[in-house]
Amino acid sequence: MLRYLTSGESHGKSLVAILEGIPSNLNIDIENINKELSRRQQGYGRGERMKIEKDKINILSGIRGNITIGSPIAIEIKNKDYENWEKYMKTTGEIDIQSKKVTKARPGHADLVGALKYDFEDIRNVLERASARETAARVAVGAICKEFLSKFNIDFTSHVVQIGKQKIQKSFFFDYIKEKSELSQVRCVDENFEKLFIEEIKKGKEEGDSLGGVFEIIIKNVPLGLGSYAHYDKKLDSTLSAHLMSIQGIKGVEFGIGFEIASLRGSVVQDEIYYSDEEGIYRKTNNLGGIEGGVSTGEEIIIRCVMKPIPTLYKPLNSIDINTLKNYKASIERSDNCAVPAASVVAENVCAFVIAKFFLDKFSGDNMNDIITNYKNYIERLESRGWKKGIKSI
Numbered sequence: 287m288l289r290y291l292t293s294g295e296s297h298g299k300s301l302v303a304i305l306e307g308i309p310s311n312l313n314i315d316i317e318n319i320n321k322e323l324s325r326r327q328q329g330y331g332r333g334e335r336m337k338i339e340k341d342k343i344n345i346l347s348g349i350r351g352n353i354t355i356g357s358p359i360a361i362e363i364k365n366k367d368y369e370n371w372e373k374y375m376k377t378t379g380e381i382d383i384q385s386k387k388v389t390k391a392r393p394g395h396a397d398l399v400g401a402l403k404y405d406f407e408d409i410r411n412v413l414e415r416a417s418a419r420e421t422a423a424r425v426a427v428g429a430i431c432k433e434f435l436s437k438f439n440i441d442f443t444s445h446v447v448q449i450g451k452q453k454i455q456k457s458f459f460f461d462y463i464k465e466k467s468e469l470s471q472v473r474c475v476d477e478n479f480e481k482l483f484i485e486e487i488k489k490g491k492e493e494g495d496s497l498g499g500v501f502e503i504i505i506k507n508v509p510l511g512l513g514s515y516a517h518y519d520k521k522l523d524s525t526l527s528a529h530l531m532s533i534q535g536i537k538g539v540e541f542g543i544g545f546e547i548a549s550l551r552g553s554v555v556q557d558e559i560y561y562s563d564e565e566g567i568y569r570k571t572n573n574l575g576g577i578e579g580g581v582s583t584g585e586e587i588i589i590r591c592v593m594k595p596i597p598t599l600y601k602p603l604n605s606i607d608i609n610t611l612k613n614y615k616a617s618i619e620r621s622d623n624c625a626v627p628a629a630s631v632v633a634e635n636v637c638a639f640v641i642a643k644f645f646l647d648k649f650s651g652d653n654m655n656d657i658i659t660n661y662k663n664y665i666e667r668l669e670s671r672g673w674k675k676g677i678k679s680i
């Protein structure tokens with residue numbers, strides 16, 4: 287079973303993660319993982335912290351000479367900012383608690399609920415772990431999963447389709463999005479909307495406010511048959527949703543044409559099924575986003591996520607001091623004012639973990655050879671049933 291845990295405080299020494307279940311004899315290109323980490327740090331609207339951090343993975347165990355050995359993979363990403371925070375954050379010995387104490391809860395962040403639940407007078411103990419700094423560790427985990435899935439040609443990309451009130455309606459081709467979104471400051475493939483998105487973020491910032499938005503993830507070459515029909519942890523769509531909703535700030539997930547299906551007739555929504563000798567079983571549409579009955583259909587998996595605006599505002603909202611219960615404005619240090627582009631990269635990698643987990647559940651094996659054999663046998667069997675989209679040249 288593929289599983290992972292992360293640990294680490296935003297201004298602590300390091301973020302760490304352990305990923306268990308990656309098979310042996312997988313070649314890992316560390317530059318690909320560092321590239322994912324760097325993609326996550328980009329995007330117009332990020333704050334000053336991203337100028338300090340230059341995230342790089344440090345693999346502590348589970349890999350020898352770039353090849354996995356089947357044991358848990360432990361990773362570390364150092365927080366460069368720790369140099370400035372050691373006297374407040376070190377794990378043992380005396381620390382300066384007062385200078386960085388936070389007592390005025392930010393609405394929308396975990397500040398109030400965390401302080402009351404864990405019984406803290408200092409919100410610092412909450413925000414250090416609630417911070418989306420943690421997503422760097424999750425991206426490293428997902429990037430290792432991407433390395434595994436790339437051997438089966440499974441590929442991921444994402445792009446931003448809405449910032450504030452500015453919204454793109456069109457849908458695009460995978461390769462186009464992959465190339466274009468990487469070139470954009472806001473991971474947007476439409477040049478006009480790129481300008482509008484940047485303008486929207488800039489305006490928000492000037493007004494001391496923050497923005498959310500929507501991004502789309504597209505996953506290509508997932509074979510037909512990952513997932514199952516009913517249980518919450520076996521359905522591919524429910525598991526993807528749960529993992530995506532666990533990204534800090536994500537408030538909704540939709541598949542394919544999403545919530546629009548509510549207003550359309552069944553005759554329009556369902557993706558009709560065809561067969562031809564050349565193509566085998568195929569669809570002309572992909573309205574349901576590549577998943578039916580909790581199982582991948584072999585079409586592109588298309589997911590959209592909505593992210594709420596960043597809670598920390600430079601023009602702070604009404605709140606209270608959690609200790610005196612007096613009314614105050616919420617506290618503010620530094621902050622991003624829009625992180626939708628960064629969140630889209632996190633989401634790709636979170637999906638990579640889920641797809642890798644379901645892929646390994648289906649084609650289980652301790653080592654790459656066994657998994658490749660299982661995969662090829664399955665694709666051959668599907669071919670004999672008329673489904674010809676499987677890629678065999680592994």
Ligand SMILES: Cc1cc2nc3c(=O)[nH]c(=O)nc-3n(C[C@H](O)[C@H](O)[C@H](O)COP(=O)(O)O)c2cc1C
Nearest residue numbers: 395396416418534535596597598621622625628629
């Ligand atoms: C990549 C990324 C960067 C973020 N940066 C900030 C930030 O700088 N300031 C902030 O207040 N929230 C930021 N957030 C959002 C908060 O972490 C999030 O709203 C908070 O943890 C509460 O979680 P919830 O929205 O799921 O309830 C960021 C989220 C992500 C994914």
Ligand SMILES: C=C(O[C@@H]1CC(C(=O)O)=C[C@@H](OP(=O)(O)O)[C@H]1O)C(=O)O
Nearest residue numbers: 333335416417418419422619620621622
């Ligand atoms: C550090 C990251 O994002 C952080 C997420 C975050 C939050 O509250 O979620 C608050 C900010 O932290 P800081 O106050 O240290 O600037 C962001 O910079 C990161 O993405 O690597």
